[in-house]
Amino acid sequence: MYNFDVETPSTVAEAVSALSQDEAQPLSGGQTLIPTLKARLAAPSVLVSLHGIDEMKGVSKDGATLKVGGATTHATVAAEAAASYPALASLAARIGDPAVRNRGTIGGSVANNDPSACYPAGVLASGATVVTNTREIAADDYFQGMFETALEEGEIVTGVNFPIPEAAHYEKHLQPASRFPLVAVFVAKFADGVRVAVTGASENGVFRWSEAEAALSSNFSADAVADLKADGSEMISDLHGSGTYRAHLVGVMTKRAVAAITG
Known part of the structure; x- marks a missing residue:
């Protein structure tokens, strides 16, 4: 790591002020940033820790x-x-x-x-x-x-x-070494339709699978997406799986997610 200072604000306003400094960077959980600093891939002058800001913590309905x-x-x-x-x-x-x-x-x-x-x-x-x-x-x-x-x-x-949707499920195909999803799909059913989001698969990051959304909004069942195929042209291809394999998994994970909801 390079040398840097650490500031620990207790309010959002204090954090925003601290981040106005040159080359300041926010530190939340640090699960990505700390390894990046260790590898010397980033060199902020100041880390602004968000950990002590109580107004940014908690879950409420x-x-x-x-x-x-x-x-x-x-x-x-x-x-x-x-x-x-x-x-x-x-x-x-x-x-x-x-x-x-x-x-x-x-x-x-x-x-x-x-x-x-x-x-x-x-x-x-x-x-x-x-x-x-x-x-x-x-x-x-x-x-x-x-x-x-x-x-x-x-x-x-x-x-x-x-x-909060009427029903939802997250289906994840785990990459064992990193514990990130190789491909994962979140299906959420609302009164006005279904949203399907895919992570781990695309070179462009998380995306909505519109074809599956349309099919499931008309017929919310695993059969509705059984024959759908995701476009594999921009899928990640690496040692863990080809783009074609990831495209296939998108369909499999979506079908499993719907099946988990419908029982």
Whole structure:
């Protein structure tokens, strides 16, 4: 690592002020940033820790919306969202290992937007709203490609608001070495239609599978997507699986997710 200073603000306003310094960078759970610093792939002058900002922590239900603070750990989401949004709690409970779940945060994951991260699929499939210190961003506008988001310089993810669907399920094909999904699909059924989000598969990061959404909105059953095939032209291809294999898994995971919902 290179030398850097650490600031520990206790409010969002203090964090925003600290991030206005040259080469300052926010530190949430640190599950991606710390390894990056160790590899000397980043050299911030100041790390601004978001860990001590209590107003960014916690899970609460407000009518038909589940509100999750940006500094809330995966373990907390797994425990506190279970009653109101079981599919989201299940997603959080299967991220990484216990050490990752007790340090990593939803805000850090959503801000980083790793193409194989779990949370982006839950956020996008839910039609959630990403809340920052300055505005609210619809999930469809927020994710903009691999590691790319709508966040501007110095903007902090302070929370995520999830509309609670009628039914949902997250189906994940685990890559054992990293515990990231090789391919995972989040299916959320709402009164006005179905949203299907895929992570781990595309070179462009998380995406909605519109063909599956249309089929399931007309007929919510595993049979409705049994013959659908995802486009494999822009799928990730690496030592763990070819793009063709990942495209196949998109269909398999979607069918399994629907089957889990319908029983």
